Amino acid sequence: MYYILYIDRLFFLNFFMNLFALSLMRISLKRTVTRFRMILSAGLGAAGYIMVFFLPPFSYWIKVIAGFTSISILMIMIMYPKCGLSFFIKALTNLYGFTFLLGGVLLFLKKYSNPSGDNAWLYILLPAAVLYFLVCIYLKKRREDVKECKVTLLCEEKQLILNALVDSGNMLTEPISGKPVSVIELQSLEKAGIVVQEEKCRVIPYHSVGKKNGILMGYEFPKMVVHMENEDRNIEKVIIAVSEDKLFRGGKYEMILHPKLVEA
Numbered sequence: 001m002y003y004i005l006y007i008d009r010l011f012f013l014n015f016f017m018n019l020f021a022l023s024l025m026r027i028s029l030k031r032t033v034t035r036f037r038m039i040l041s042a043g044l045g046a047a048g049y050i051m052v053f054f055l056p057p058f059s060y061w062i063k064v065i066a067g068f069t070s071i072s073i074l075m076i077m078i079m080y081p082k083c084g085l086s087f088f089i090k091a092l093t094n095l096y097g098f099t100f101l102l103g104g105v106l107l108f109l110k111k112y113s114n115p116s117g118d119n120a121w122l123y124i125l126l127p128a129a130v131l132y133f134l135v136c137i138y139l140k141k142r143r144e145d146v147k148e149c150k151v152t153l154l155c156e157e158k159q160l161i162l163n164a165l166v167d168s169g170n171m172l173t174e175p176i177s178g179k180p181v182s183v184i185e186l187q188s189l190e191k192a193g194i195v196v197q198e199e200k201c202r203v204i205p206y207h208s209v210g211k212k213n214g215i216l217m218g219y220e221f222p223k224m225v226v227h228m229e230n231e232d233r234n235i236e237k238v239i240i241a242v243s244e245d246k247l248f249r250g251g252k253y254e255m256i257l258h259p260k261l262v263e264a
Contacts, residue, residue, distance in 0.1 A: 007050060014049045016125055018042035020132040021098040022079065027139045028094050029087075033079050041078040045071050072096065101135070102128050149262065150227040151255055153184070153194075153240070160192040164226075164255040165248070166262050174202055174218060174239050180258035181218055183241045188254045196242065204241045216241035226262060235261060 019042040026033055052067035076083075076091045083091065147166040152159055162184065172181035181204050189196065202218035218241040226233040238261075247256060 011046050011050055013125060014046035015042050017099075017102050017128060018045040018075070020102055020128060021095060022075065024098040024132065024135055024139065025091060025094040026079075027136060028098075029091060031080065031087075037079055041075040044078065045075045048074065072099075098135075102131065147262070148253065149257070151257060152225040152227065153221060154223040154225070155194045155221055158192055158194050160188060160194060162188060162255045163253050164257040165253040166257045166259055168259050170256050170258055172204060172206055172216075172241065172258065174204060176202075177239075179239050180260040181239050181241050182258045182261065183216065183243055183247065183256040185247055185254050186242050186244045187246075189242065202239060204239075206241075216243060218242070226257070228262060233262070 019038065022038055022042055026038070048067070048071035052071075072092060072095055076088060076095060080087070080091065149164055149166060151162045151164040153162065164182075170183070172183065173179065174181055196219040202220070204216040204218040206214055206216055218239050221238050221240055222236070224235045224238045224240075226235065247253060
């Protein structure tokens, strides 16, 4: 049995699918890139995909691993030529994830719709484009739910200025009063010379990914100022849980701020 392979249609189909996957990867990683690099990466990826078909007739899995893996690595190196190893691995994981997502659409359409004719590739590309825009909306909405701001924590005569992350996923509350609870690193308090008062200790139960449940020790601080874009919000008698572990890798943020503390 022989199949007719239209190189031009196969190239354009893979080019746009690569462009969709790379664009979703860029949004997910929150790392900007020029359009030229993105188009060049998608084009070389599509060309490499076609070249795999012309490799010598050896094991299919060797073709897939050696061919498509090297193509994916090349695409990311073109997009982000000076990225570190950790970012590269994260980018590669995201690229594979979005590629499999879009590739699943191709397999579904091929199995159940069986498009044929000269414009069959368009019937495959259009639903993939719709899926791309839906995922784009979801990723951008999720990114908007995460904000950052400056926070000044006041305790007696000392103050501590922190970079805080406002995450809508933080729903910690103090069990008795129901007050919202933010989380700070113990190391930040120690650097500022702030000693928490044991008599104002509160037990804060929490749930997290990878750990079904746990307990944080919370304390009532007299005042905290949240520096927002248009105003400074003063909060009296705020409850803050203290974490002995680092909250974020890289140290960009030192505090997780409860979203209710920044709501109007």
